[in-house]
Amino acid sequence: MKSQQFPSLMFALAIAATLLISGCSMTDRFKEDQGREFEATWPEVADATQREPGALYAQGTDVSLWSNVTARNLGDTLTVVLAESTEAEKSATTTAAKNSSATLTGPTILGRPITVNGTPILDASIGNESNFTGNGAATQSNKLDGFISVTVAKRLSNGNLLVRGQKWVAINSGREFVRLQGIVRPSDISPDNTVLSWRVADAYISYGGQGTVANASKPGWLYRFFNSPKTPF
CATH class of the missing domain: 1.20.5 (Single alpha-helices involved in coiled-coils or other helix-helix interfaces)
Structure with a gap:
């Protein structure tokens, strides 16, 4: 067997x-x-223009003598200064109580209740009492500082820039990455071609890693199974 x-x-x-x-x-x-999805966007290839003999400027070229050298076209690079810090705290207390009762009078014979030794035997009463008390608290905080250079993926109709990019850093036996995507107003870009992360609209910022350290900080699949909200235990 x-x-x-x-x-x-x-x-x-x-x-x-x-x-x-x-x-x-x-x-x-x-x-x-x-x-x-966060790979760099390459600049558009400009069409070859034919220069007129003796002309100083070619037709169709963009020449700006007073603008800062900041990101504005497809494929331009932009440095985002990561300055993220959030704190959240929540607590809740719930108390509930319910009481109910009902009395049933027994039948009578000729106007008199049915008794045994003078005590009614068919009278009944029902009562119910329930109480619930719950307490919960949660505290969460995070902080992310650093720099990441992204590229302009799209120029929107209102002039804003859709930027995205990622940065990988290999450290010992693992790799760490930072990914960012969002919308930047050209007016928020500093003359040194940087912008603060909290000025990026609709921002998606992801920080994680792969390797020995990242695996060691994650619970095993058996623990995740028993800690899942779907487990019957």
Whole structure:
């Protein structure tokens, strides 16, 4: 009997290991695919214009003598100064109580209740009492400082710039990345071609990593299973 159960157990373990490995590879592939959305945007290739003999400027070229050298065209680079800091605190207390009662008078015979030794035996009363008290508190804070250079992915009709980009840093046996996407007003860009992150509208900022340190800071799949809201335990 034991010899028949052993192959089945080994087969189940092999399937579980295969699913675990494939799940890890799919997770890494998902991160790589997601990173492609933040790849740099290349400038548009300008059409070759034919210069007239003896002319100083070619027709159709953009020449600005007084503007700052800041990002404004497709593919231009822009440095975003990351200065993110948020704090949140929430607490809640709930108290509920409910009491209910009902009395049922028993039937009578000739106007008299049915009793035993003078005590009514068919009278009934029902009562219910319930109480609930709940307390909850949550505190969260985060801070992100640094720099990331992005490129202009699109120039919107109102002149604002859609920017996005990512930065990877390899440290020892792991890699860390910062990704950013958002909308920047040209007027918010400083003369040194930088903009503060809290001036980026509709900002998406992601910071994470891959490798030994990132894996060590994550709980295992068994812990995540028992800590899931869907677990029956």
